[in-house]
Amino acid sequence: MPPTSKQIRYTPLAADFKAEEFPFYWLARLHGVYTLEMERALKTVGADIPTFRILMILKQHGVLSISEITLHAVSKLPTITKTVYRLRDDGLVATSYAAHDGRVVEVSLTDAGLALIERMQLATNDIFQRAFAGLTDNQIERLNATLREMLGNLGGL
Known part of the structure; x- marks a missing residue:
């Protein structure tokens, strides 16, 4: 069109x-x-944005492959892979091979990862409160719908 x-x-x-x-x-x-x-x-809680993004994705979706995390994070596979293994070494996530395909690495949250999520949420809550101040639920829903449509237009869905 x-x-x-x-x-x-x-x-x-x-x-x-x-x-x-x-x-x-x-x-x-x-x-x-x-x-x-x-x-x-x-x-302030010893975290960074890649950690926040990956842990929040896992919190919402549960166990995911590294490739699935990459899709949700809109990032490159090598970057997510490196970060996941850093998070594993830090005890924040666990990795295992998928039962359906031994080449697929699945990632899940550990108790330490869940605890860090709580600290990150508390540390960042003010940012979201300020960002959405004065916006109605309807405005936020319309904004999300518009952004989702634009993302689809660019082939990102």
Whole structure:
């Protein structure tokens, strides 16, 4: 489906393009500030963003293969593999070979990983409270739906 004239205005090719009207400008700024805030908060409990991301994915989904974690984390397999083995060495996750395929490494949370999740959640709660201040449930649901649709448009679903 060809873009409408309104959509063309929001692309960098438009003659009247303004960065402040480009959604990816705001997404990039938001991501940058979010990353800085998260790094600062997680450091207080001895964690980092990759640890937070992987442990939270496992908390929600349970036992996953490294490949499945990679899909949820939207990251590269070597990066996730290296991080998972660091987390295993730190006692935060356990790894085992899948019963259905001995080549597949499955990852699960340990009690230490669950305990760190609780500390990370407490350390980062203020960030989420501030980020969503003044937004209604309906606004957040619409934002999620829009972002999900855009991700699908880019083949990320």
